[in-house]
Amino acid sequence: MDQSDAGGDGFGGGFGIEGDGKGGGGTQAQAPEPEAPRASPLIESEALRERAERAEERASALEAEVESLGAALEETRAALDACERRHALDLALVESDVIDIETARLLAELAIDEAETGDVALAVEDVRRRKPFLFRHRSPIASGAMGGRTGGAGALTESEEAERAARSGDRGALLRYLRARRSGN
DSSP: OTTTTTSSSSSSSTTOSSSSSSSSSSOOOOOOOOOOOOHHHHHHHHHHHHHHHHHHHHHHHHHOOOOOOOOHHHHHHHHHEEEEHHHHHHHHHHHTSSSOOOHHHHHHHHHHHHHHOOOHHHHHHHHHHGGGGGGGGOOOOSSSOOOOOOSSSSSOHHHHHHHHHHHOOOOHHHHHHHHHHHOOO
C-alpha cells in the first residue's frame, strides 16, 4: 500500500474502511480492476498463424523422423534375417561334414537365391550333389581299423586283393589285401 492510504500512517489506518481518515463510519469500496489491454484481433490472428506454422513445421519434422526410423528398422530386420539365415546355413553345412565352409556357404547362398524358397537343407543337398569334393566322404562305419570281412563265400583271395589294391590305389583295398595276407586267404 502507498502513503495515500486512509489514515495517513502507511498501514491503512482505517483497517480497509474508507472514510474521513479518523477511523469512523464510511463504506467499504473496491476499486475496479483495470482490464489488461487487449491486443487487436489482427495481432492475435497473426500470433495464432505463427503458432500454427511452427506446429506444422514440427509435425513435418516428426513425420520425417518417423519415416527415417521406419527405414532403419527395416534395414535392421533385413540384417537380422540375413544373420539368422547364415547361422542356419553354417549349422547345416557343419552337420553335412563340409571341408571348405566358406566356399560351400557361397554356393549354398547362390542356390537359395536362385530357388527363392529359402530352404537351407535343400540348398546344402544341392551343393553336396553338384560339388561333392567340398564334403567329406561318408563311408559306412567299420567295426575297427582292421575289422571288416573275414572270409566267406564272397571273399577274394590274397592275390586278387593285391591286384585290386594295385589297380585302384584305394587305401581300403590295400587294407583288405593286408588283412587277407595276414589271415592266409
